[in-house]
Every structure is written in structure tokens, then in C-alpha cells.
Amino acid sequence: MLSFCRDSAWKYLQSTHLGGDRTYSHYTSRDFSSQFGLEDFLCTDDIPGTDEDTDSAVLFGTLRGNVVGLRYYTGVVNNNEMVALQREPNNLYDKNAVKVNNVNGNQVGHIKKELAAPLAYIMDNKLAIVEGVVPYGAKNAFTMPVQMSFWGKEENKQTVLDKLKMHGFKLAPPSKSNWVSGRAGPSYSAPGHAAVQMTTEQLKSEFDKLFEDLKEDDKTHEMEGAEAVGTPLLPHQKQALAWMVSRENSKELPLFWEEKNSFYYNTLTNFAEKERPETVLGGILADDMGLGKTLATIALILTNFHDGKPLPVEKIKSDQFVTSIFSGTGSVQSVKKNDSEEGPRTTLIICPLSVLSNWIDQFEQHIRPDVHLNIYVYYGPDRSKDPAFLSKQDIILTTYNILASDYGVSDSVLHRLKWLRVVLDEGHTIRNPNAQQTKAALNLEAQRRWILTGTPIQNSLKDLWSLLSFLKLKPFTDREWWHRTIQRPVMLGEQGALRRLQALIKNITLRRTKTSKIKGKPVLELPERKIFIQHVTLTEEERKIYQSVKNEGKAAISRYFNEGTVLAHYADVLGVVLRLRQLCCHPHLCTNTSSSSCQIGDTPEELREKLVNKMKLILSSGSDEECAICLDSLNLPVITHCAHVFCKPCICEVIQSEQPNAKCPLCRNELRVEHLVECPPEESDSSIEKKGDREWISSSKINALMHALIDLRKQNPAVKCLIVSQFTTFLSLIETPLKESGFVFTRLNGSMAQKKRVQAIQSFQDSQTGSPTIMLLSLKAGGVGLNLTAASRVFLMDPAWNPAAEDQCFDRCHRLGQKQDVVITKFIVKNSVEENMLKIQKKKRELAAGAFAAKKLTVSEVKQTKINEIKSLIDL
DNA sequence: ACCGCCGGGTGCC
DNA sequence: ACCGCCGGGTGCC
Numbered sequence: 001m002l003s004f005c006r007d008s009a010w011k012y013l014q015s016t017h018l019g020g021d022r023t024y025s026h027y028t029s030r031d032f033s034s035q036f037g038l039e040d041f042l043c044t045d046d047i048p049g050t051d052e053d054t055d056s057a058v059l060f061g062t063l064r065g066n067v068v069g070l071r072y073y074t075g076v077v078n079n080n081e082m083v084a085l086q087r088e089p090n091n092l093y094d095k096n097a098v099k100v101n102n103v104n105g106n107q108v109g110h111i112k113k114e115l116a117a118p119l120a121y122i123m124d125n126k127l128a129i130v131e132g133v134v135p136y137g138a139k140n141a142f143t144m145p146v147q148m149s150f151w152g153k154e155e156n157k158q159t160v161l162d163k164l165k166m167h168g169f170k171l172a173p174p175s176k177s178n179w180v181s182g183r184a185g186p187s188y189s190a191p192g193h194a195a196v197q198m199t200t201e202q203l204k205s206e207f208d209k210l211f212e213d214l215k216e217d218d219k220t221h222e223m224e225g226a227e228a229v230g231t232p233l234l235p236h237q238k239q240a241l242a243w244m245v246s247r248e249n250s251k252e253l254p255l256f257w258e259e260k261n262s263f264y265y266n267t268l269t270n271f272a273e274k275e276r277p278e279t280v281l282g283g284i285l286a287d288d289m290g291l292g293k294t295l296a297t298i299a300l301i302l303t304n305f306h307d308g309k310p311l312p313v314e315k316i317k318s319d320q321f322v323t324s325i326f327s328g329t330g331s332v333q334s335v336k337k338n339d340s341e342e343g344p345r346t347t348l349i350i351c352p353l354s355v356l357s358n359w360i361d362q363f364e365q366h367i368r369p370d371v372h373l374n375i376y377v378y379y380g381p382d383r384s385k386d387p388a389f390l391s392k393q394d395i396i397l398t399t400y401n402i403l404a405s406d407y408g409v410s411d412s413v414l415h416r417l418k419w420l421r422v423v424l425d426e427g428h429t430i431r432n433p434n435a436q437q438t439k440a441a442l443n444l445e446a447q448r449r450w451i452l453t454g455t456p457i458q459n460s461l462k463d464l465w466s467l468l469s470f471l472k473l474k475p476f477t478d479r480e481w482w483h484r485t486i487q488r489p490v491m492l493g494e495q496g497a498l499r500r501l502q503a504l505i506k507n508i509t510l511r512r513t514k515t516s517k518i519k520g521k522p523v524l525e526l527p528e529r530k531i532f533i534q535h536v537t538l539t540e541e542e543r544k545i546y547q548s549v550k551n552e553g554k555a556a557i558s559r560y561f562n563e564g565t566v567l568a569h570y571a572d573v574l575g576v577v578l579r580l581r582q583l584c585c586h587p588h589l590c591t592n593t594s595s596s597s598c599q600i601g602d603t604p605e606e607l608r609e610k611l612v613n614k615m616k617l618i619l620s621s622g623s624d625e626e627c628a629i630c631l632d633s634l635n636l637p638v639i640t641h642c643a644h645v646f647c648k649p650c651i652c653e654v655i656q657s658e659q660p661n662a663k664c665p666l667c668r669n670e671l672r673v674e675h676l677v678e679c680p681p682e683e684s685d686s687s688i689e690k691k692g693d694r695e696w697i698s699s700s701k702i703n704a705l706m707h708a709l710i711d712l713r714k715q716n717p718a719v720k721c722l723i724v725s726q727f728t729t730f731l732s733l734i735e736t737p738l739k740e741s742g743f744v745f746t747r748l749n750g751s752m753a754q755k756k757r758v759q760a761i762q763s764f765q766d767s768q769t770g771s772p773t774i775m776l777l778s779l780k781a782g783g784v785g786l787n788l789t790a791a792s793r794v795f796l797m798d799p800a801w802n803p804a805a806e807d808q809c810f811d812r813c814h815r816l817g818q819k820q821d822v823v824i825t826k827f828i829v830k831n832s833v834e835e836n837m838l839k840i841q842k843k844k845r846e847l848a849a850g851a852f853a854a855k856k857l858t859v860s861e862v863k864q865t866k867i868n869e870i871k872s873l874i875d876l
Numbered sequence: 877a878c879c880g881c882c883g884g885g886t887g888c889c
Numbered sequence: 890a891c892c893g894c895c896g897g898g899t900g901c902c
Contacts (some may be wrong), residue, residue: 069887096889098886110889111887116889142888877899882898884896886890887890
């Protein structure tokens with residue numbers, strides 16, 4: 001029997017005040033921004049306060065210098081080994097001091113002071129990145145030469161050259177150099193020609209191939225799950241299990257390391273050490289969504305439970321595996337444990353809040369009922385922080401938010417304990433190296449490390465670094481070595497670099513897509529999925545209201561166009577579009593405050609209120625906003641006076657680092673901390689209740705839906721449907737005719753308590769007669785794990801901003817376990833904003849299919865695109 | 877010799 | 890460091 005520790009933490013998990021932080025942002029999609037081509041605008045490189053953009057760096061030239069003072073330090077260097085140059089401004093003898101460290105971070109010496117003087121200036125002012133390779137490092141007693149490469153932005157090149165010249169140094173030009181990339185390694189002799197930077201399109205297709213081309217010949221071995229696994233594994237899941245177990249029990253040297261005369265050499269950096277580099281006991285399981293990453297991981301935990309042996313099924317045979325059972329209050333009833341047992345025993349699983357319950361369900365589903373396992377949900381304000389208690393668990397489940405907030409605390413128990421295994425679910429969550437949750441994850445101590453993700457590379461190669469760093473793959477734990485040995489060489493199209501990257505990825509990841517095959521058969525055989533668009537014509541009365549709102553909005557937007565202030569009134573434009581979209585569904589949806597624009601004469605209170613309304617509009621417009629700074633879902637959203645929304649911590653950091661003249665990362669308007677307006681806590685759905693007072697009326701779309709539903713019921717009364725909308729109020733309105741026509745239905749909202757969600761899903765998935773045949777589903781509801789395979793029909797009531805968000809929603813029923821063909825009907829109002837949205841969707845789709853992240857547009861191109869889209873949306 | 881030269885002491889920043 | 894540099898000893902041929 002499974003024993004979850006369902007104490008107050010569990011209750012907290014189920015309670016309503018949960019979900020507050022995920023209400024707006026369930027997807028990692030970029031739908032909101034993509035609608036207006038914002039994503040290009042939002043690329044990290046343009047955001048001040050984040051890391052220096054090393055991608056656009058060019059090689060200024062190279063210079064031979066000297067490392068001195070070797071005899072005072074322990075760090076040693078081989079021939080052709082890379083070294084790191086690090087400023088040491090607090091050095092007592094020379095404020096210009098520049099340290100030289102080897103790959104392991106041990107100091108080797110200093111740069112000679114004459115050279116350190118200009119270097120200090122260049123480094124401190126970030127005019128260039130200076131990298132070193134020691135051509136002859138062995139057997140130097142006092143000094144050694146170092147070949148330095150200077151990389152920076154073109155516009156800083158002259159300043160760097162001048163500064164060096166002032167001190168009597170001159171860079172050797174890059175073209176004549178042997179050091180095109182400053183890379184060490186065996187291939188370090190001169191390439192015949194200068195490296196050519198790859199185009200974005202080329203890179204995109206190469207990245208795609210990286211993961212798609214993995215010839216998984218060596219990963220076809222299958223392994224049965226341990227007895228404790230209660231679910232039979234599919235062939236591809238047995239392969240995943242075999243691969244994961246072999247990774248955990250591997251004794252091989254990590255990739256790019258060789259043993260040579262009792263030394264371990266890293267072939268990328270030429271670093272060598274006596275100590276054996278730790279084998280990476282883990283990796284990245286990058287299977288597509290729906291192939292069962294969770295099940296594979298559960299199977300791994302049970303099958304490779306301890307010492308390469310599975311968790312025994314019979315009770316209490318060996319003292320080592322005596323487990324404890326917890327009551328509902330978390331008190332320990334019996335704990336017996338062999339004290340001589342060595343090492344940690346606990347697996348820590350970190351996931352987004354939205355899939356936490358999925359993990360719990362899956363454990364219950366897939367572990368044989370007679371197996372004892374302690375699972376503790378580390379969540380909620382009353383979670384136990386007792387290390388003795390926690391370290392006795394078999395499994396601890398927690399979320400990235402908890403992990404990150406605990407990390408800030410000095411006595412963070414998660415970071416004090418050593419774990420047998422850490423699993424990061426939706427591991428791309430840590431793609432941003434500056435995010436707190438990334439730092440928190442990287443600082444966990446674990447013997448075995450796993451990353452589960454369906455999208456290992458989301459935007460660029462940069463995304464991979466945090467993942468590799470988490471896996472503790474030497475020397476990539478340090479960003480400099482990752483950048484020098486892989487990222488930059490690949491970006492520059494250097495010979496062999498892509499091959500190296502591919503070898504690396506192949507070594508540590510397993511990825512199968514839905515279309516992958518095993519022995520000629522597809523991994524998953526899914527029934528067909530058909531999408532139909534059903535056009536709806538508004539009634540005369542509806543059309544009248546629509547037209548008047550449209551004309552009014554069009555007039556306002558035309559005015560902005562004439563004033564040239566469209567983008568400044570972005571939120572207002574969105575507001576117009578939103579109201580039109582609502583009117584396409586039902587006239588009662590459009591009761592929003594017409595958000596008036598901010599005027600100079602506004603009192604601070606009026607301004608505040610308007611900004612709050614705008615923020616609510618942006619957050620609730622069905623577009624999942626991302627923070628332009630961290631590129632993650634908004635955490636504590638705040639709105640600036642220029643009406644742009646960011647995470648509060650992110651924007652505060654920007655203001656901090658740029659003071660006294662901080663500017664908005666999106667529009668360069670002046671920014672002040674005291675001008676940021678926070679989102680007030682949400683009032684519970686009182687607005688819906690208010691609408692309940694109004695007399696119910698139907699709408700063209702509702703009629704079309706009901707017609708289809710009744711038709712369908714005549715054909716087959718057992719068929720189950722999802723009715724999806726971005727507007728929960730609309731779903732509420734649909735309830736009335738459903739009841740009248742005698743449909744049994746259930747409902748799933750983003751804001752529902754965990755317990756209610758589970759109930760709604762379970763009742764819907766139930767196949768008994770009398771169970772609900774319809775689920776009202778808000779587009780945002782639920783995480784990727786949501787399984788609604790009982791449905792074979794989907795009615796999408798209104799188009800989403802982002803086609804990907806729609807697809808994701810369809811995948812909730814078109815996934816493993818679906819036995820019937822899935823038919824999707826999209827209702828689109830003729831001659832309306834919805835049709836225009838479809839057009840833009842189509843354009844976006846084509847663009848996304850053609851080239852990776854499209855082409856980088858200039859700021860003015862981006863603006864023009866946005867303007868064009870606004871125009872086409874409201875027929876201007 | 878307010879120099880040159882010699883040879884010992886010495887050594888990062 | 891089998892160097893450079895420093896500073897004391899020294900001083901015609």
C-alpha cells in the first residue's frame with residue numbers, strides 16, 4: 001500500500017488559495033507575444049541586466065602574454081590547455097590584478113602587471129572577453145606563456161586596440177592567427193579559412209536534427225520493470241528503463257574524458273587531473289509528451305531502488321528496506337532502519353505545481369498495491385522541515401517555487417540534505433540561468449540526476465547549459481567552458497563543433513517522438529485527428545452590437561494610428577480586440593470596463609486603477625503572458641507606467657542595476673520602483689455571480705454548439721465531448737442549455753481546487769452510463785499532464801491566440817489511451833475578428849514551420865509587423 | 877666614481 | 890631564474 005503523507009501540506013495543496021500563481025500562466029507558450037510578433041522583440045539579448053550577449057561577439061585578435069608567480073599557487077596547466085582569466089580588483093599589490101585559473105578553478109598565477117593594466121580596463125568595462133590558452137604549460141617553474149583571445153562587440157574593437165596600444169601592446173589580427181576560436185584541443189592547428197557564422201535558419205535545422213537524428217541503436221535494449229511496478233510497460237518504456245538504469249549504474253568515464261598514464265584528460269579543454277571525473281549518473285529523458293516519462297521514472301525508482309537492485313515486493317524482508325507508514329497528520333508510526341545503511345535513500349522530484357497531482361496519481365496507479373513506499377509531498381506552509389524525517393522518505397515531491405523560495409532561506413533543508421536521486425520534471429523550467437529556481441536546482445546535492453522534458457531546446461543552444469550544469473557534467477558546470485568549447489564553436493560553424501555537440505547530447509539524452517518507431521512499428525499508434533471549422537453567422541441583433549463596438553474601437557485605434565501612438569496604447573488595442581472576441585461568443589461576455597487610456601490629468605488613484613485594469617486585461621485576455629526579462633511565466637506581475645507587465649523581482653533587478661536612469665526593457669521609457677503597480681489579489685468569481693442575475697439568453701454560437709451536441713447524441717449517446725473556451729464566463733453561460741437539454745456534464749477551470757479538479761477528471765473519464773458526457777474546459781486549465789482520453793470530440797468555442805495552445809489542448813484527448821478518432825470542431829464567426837485571428841494564426845504557423853524563431857527582425861520591423869497585425873485584426 | 881663594471885641577492889600581483 | 894633587476898662594492902694598466 002502506498003502511503004502518502006497527507007497532512008496539512010496536502011490539504012493546502014487542495015485548497016482554493018492555491019493556483020493563484022498559475023492562474024494566468026499554464027503554458028510555456030508564447031501565444032500572447034507571437035500574435036504581434038513580439039517574441040523577436042523580447043529576445044534576451046535586448047534585455048539589459050541579463051548576461052552579456054556573447055553570441056554576437058567577434059574575435060578582435062590575439063596576444064601572447066605571460067603568466068607569472070606560478071610557484072605561489074597549486075593550479076597546474078598542460079600544454080594547450082585552456083585557462084580562465086579573472087579580475088582580482090581587491091588585490092593588495094595591484095588593483096589591476098588579473099588571476100589565471102585552470103579549468104578546475106585552481107589559480108595558476110597572475111597576468112604580468114604591465115599587461116594586467118590594460119586588461120583590467122578592458123575587462124572591467126566589458127569591452128571584450130579575454131580568454132587564454134597556455135601553449136606550453138608543463139614544466140614551467142616560474143612563468144608560462146599564455147595566448148589570449150579578445151572577443152567583443154564590433155563597436156568596442158577600436159577602444160580595445162587603442163587601450164592596448166597605449167600600453168605598448170598590439171593584437172595579432174584574427175585571420176592570420178592560429179587561434180580562430182581560442183579553442184584548445186587536438187584540432188588546434190590553424191583552420192584553412194575563417195569560420196563562417198551560420199544563419200539562423202541553418203542553425204534551426206541543425207538543432208532540430210540534433211535531437212531527431214539521434215540514432216538510438218545503442219538504446220534499444222529493453223528491460224522489464226521490477227515487480228513493484230504495477231503497470232506493464234510498453235516496449236519504448238522498457239527501453240527507457242533499460243537506458244536509465246544503465247546510466248545510473250554506469251562506471252564509464254564521462255564523455256570527452258580519457259585516461260592517460262594514470263591521469264584523466266579532458267579532450268575539449270586539455271585539462272588533466274589525477275582524480276577521476278565523476279560519471280554522470282543520469283541524463284535527460286526528452287521523450288515527446290505522452291510517451292510516459294513519468295511512468296519510466298517511477299519504473300526507474302522501483303527497479304534501480306538501491307545498489308542496483310529493485311525495491312522488494314514482499315514486506316519487511318530486509319532491514320534495509322523497512323519503510324514507515326504515516327498517518328494523516330504526518331506523525332511517524334514506525335520507523336525501523338538499518339543505521340549502517342550508507343548514503344542517501346531519498347528521491348527528490350521537482351515539478352511545476354500544475355503537474356504535482358499528476359505525479360501523485362501516477363504513483364498510485366503504477367505501484368503495486370502491496371508495495372510499501374513513503375512519499376511525502378513537500379508543499380504548503382506546514383511542510384515538515386525536519387531533516388531526519390525527510391531523509392527517511394523514499395520519495396519527496398515538491399515544486400520549483402518551493403525549491404526556489406527555500407533556497408533563499410539560510411537553513412534550506414532541501415539543500416542541506418544529500419539525495420539519492422533528483423528528478424526535474426519539465427526540466428526546461430531551469431533554462432534561464434539567472435532564475436532563482438535554476439540556481440536552486442543547480443545547488444542540490446545528489447548522486448543521480450535526471451531531467452525530464454519534452455522540449456530540451458526551446459529557443460537556442462543557450463537553453464542547454466543549465467541542463468548540463470545540473471547534470472554536473474564536467475567541465476560544463478562552468479558557463480565559460482560550455483561557451484568556449486561548445487556554444488560558440490557551434491554558433492561560428494566551426495569544424496566538428498556540431499558533431500561534438502551531437503555526441504554530447506546523444507551521450508546523455510534519450511528522445512523519442514510520437515512518430516518514432518520501434519522495430520518498424522510506431523511508438524504510439526494514435527487514432528486520427530480531424531479538425532473542422534464551422535462558420536457561425538451572427539444574428540442581426542448580435543451583429544448590431546458587434547458593429548457598434550467595432551466602429552467605436554476602430555475609431556479609437558484609427559486615432560492612435562494618426563497620432564502614431566498605437567504601440568503606446570497597446571493594452572487598449574488589446575482591449576478592443578478582446579471585446580470583439582467576446583461578442584463573437586455571447587453578448588453578455590462583454591461587460592468589461594472599457595479600459596480608458598491614461599491621461600495626463602489623471603489623479604494617481606485613477607492612473608493606478610487604469611493600470612490595474614490594463615494588467616488584468618493583459619493577464620486575462622487568454623494570452624499567456626511571459627515576462628520579457630526572465631522569459632518565464634509571470635511571477636508577481638507588476639505593470640509599469642508605460643503599461644508593460646513584468647515579474648516584480650525581474651523588473652526590480654533591472655531598475656536596481658540601471659539606476660539612476662533605468663528604462664523599460666520594452667519601450668525605453670523611464671522606470672521607477674515606486675511607479676510599479678501590483679496586481680491586487682483576485683476577487684473570487686463574483687463577476688460571474690453578478691451575471692447570474694441577468695436573464696439568460698442564447699447566442700448564435702451557443703445555438704450552433706447545442707445543435708451539434710444534440711445531433712451527436714442522437715447518433716451515439718455515449719460519445720464524450722470537450723467544450724473549450726478561453727472565457728470561463730462563457731462556459732458558465734453554456735451550462736444553462738446543457739441542463740435544459742438533459743446533458744450530464746462536468747467542468748474544469750484553472751482556478752479550481754486540486755481536489756475538485758481530480759474529481760472532475762475522474763468522473764469524466766469514467767465510462768459508466770450516467771457519467772458526464774461533456775466537460776466544460778477552460779483553455780488554460782490543467783497542465784500538460786492532463787488526460788481526458790474519454791473524449792473523442794472537441795468543440796473549440798473561440799480561437800486561441802496561439803495555435804500551439806490549441807494543439808496542446810487537443811492533445812489532452814488525442815494521446816496515449818485514445819481509442820477512437822478525434823474530431824475537433826472550431827466555431828468561427830463569419831466576418832469577424834475571429835476570422836482575422838485565423839489568418840494571423842496561419843501566417844504564424846507557416847513562419848514557425850519555415851525557419852527557426854523566424855529571422856531576427858530589427859526593432860522597426862517588429863513594430864511594423866505589430867502594426868500590420870493590429871490593422872488586419874480590426875480591418876483597418 | 878655625480879660614472880661603469882662586477883657579482884651576489886633575489887624573484888607575482 | 891641557464892634570466893632581468895636591484896643595489897652594494899669597487900675602481901689604471
